[in-house]
Amino acid sequence: MTARGGFALAALLGVVLLAPPAWSRTADEFYREGVAARQEGRFAAAIDLLEEALRLQPDNADIHLQLGYARLAKGDLAAAEESFSRTLEIAPGYADARLGLAHVAFRRGDSGSARRLVAETLRVQPENAEARALSRRIDAAETEPGLDHWRFDAASERSELSGGRRHWTDSAVNLSYRIDRATTAAARLRVAERRGLTDVQIEARLDRRVAEGLSIYGAIAVTPDTDFLARTAFSAGGSWRALSERAGWGPLNLLLDVRYEIYPGARIWTAFPGVEYRLAQGLFGVSARWVHAEDDGSAVADGYIGRLDIAPEERLGGFVGYADAPEISQGVLTDTKTLFGGLTWRVDESLTLRFNLAREERVAFDRNTVGIGFTTRF
Incomplete structure (x- = not known):
């Protein structure tokens, strides 16, 4: 082996040894990367990362919540509903999870359930901008042209x-x-x-x-x-x-x-x-x-x-x-x-x-x- 080849092999081994193995990463690291991926619009990657975090901490309400919103963005309403419901089982007062369920109901066309869930969220967080925005969307959908009752x-x-x-x-x-x-x-x-x-x-x-x-x-x-x-x-x-x-x-x-x-x-x-x-x-x-x-x-x-x-x-x-x-x-x-x-x-x-x-x-x-x-x- 030449000196140049030996140097390259040593550098490669160094990178491998210095990089933390996947099994050594913490739930918090997976969580932070998953949230970042969701915010960047990389929803499939976000789901994978948050599921890894959940594997390490299965009762973490924050992870379930973020996974719910990532699944919602991907259009998997059943899985999103499951994540938000699990969040509320762990933390019954988690208003963001209730708002997530409102998004699921609205996407399904169930304006009545969506409106009720938004109202419950606003009772706890009256200044919640996302809840107010969803409430306006529900009102607009109910009165928009084409919705003949x-x-x-x-x-x-x-x-x-x-x-x-x-x-x-x-x-x-x-x-x-x-x-x-x-x-x-x-x-x-x-x-x-x-x-x-x-x-x-x-x-x-x-x-x-x-x-x-x-x-x-x-x-x-x-x-x-x-x-x-x-x-x-x-x-x-x-x-x-x-x-x-x-x-x-x-x-x-x-x-x-x-x-x-x-x-x-x-x-x-x-x-x-x-x-x-x-x-x-x-x-x-x-x-x-x-x-x-x-x-x-x-x-x-x-x-x-x-x-x-x-x-x-x-x-x-x-x-x-x-x-x-x-x-x-x-x-x-x-x-x-x-x-x-x-x-x-x-x-x-x-x-x-x-x-x-x-x-x-x-x-x-x-x-x-x-x-x-x-x-x-x-």
Whole structure:
């Protein structure tokens, strides 16, 4: 080895020996570097450093707090919520952790919870500038254009039946109120006519976005003096964004709806698992559902529904689909095959018109349906 090579090797060994090994670094050092990385916008590095600090001091409230804000900046709301909640478990009076939870709630669209948490923070720290700024953002979000609290839907269909049978009609109005960006309550009135008999059904429904990409709902409907509709019906379900949009493709949503209906002579439950996907930068939407129905008399029926939406976000759009699935008619499972389609016209930001057609084949008769409807927001 030359003298120059020996000198270089000695210098390298010196650096290695003088540099403190990673295992010898303290939690305080990891913490300070993690906070600095977060303040510089290097959130992934901040998370790694703060997790190392937490490994050495798992009950340090300050580390949990800073890790929460780093995770919040990365958009991982569930992990951020976990960090802020752990901070409050260790230090219940930590106002900054409560403010962190307010940020999480606001990002999820839950303005009500965010407002409550900000108010709790300001009671302890009335001059907290960040809390006051978040409070103003919540107020602005609640009043900004585009957040229409009320929505009214109306639709009516008329069906002509083969074999000289009397026509059917089915009409409904729905009024919903958007409580905040995550919660919507609705009431629906449906009037249906079959063979000269008329049923009136009333439904209440609550929708809730519980996390980014995850929404659920529950509903109950009653028909006070029923002739053919369900006397009582319970519905629940939701959607989960399994894949986010990337380069104009997606998102991919997984769907599940479950319904349990009580008729004077039968009880029927139906499950509708499915998937929907957007492609070509939202120009097309494809959805498919499997339908499984059972009654308390051991009858079982399965089927499917497929649908293609064209330009669903544009001013003029349309849809077409096909279903080979069971339908419940007077408390009895009936096999049907249906080809359907329609058009939607968004007149302006507050009014949308709809028109639809359907051709249905049953064993007993065929059914042709024409429907119209509209949606207005205010």
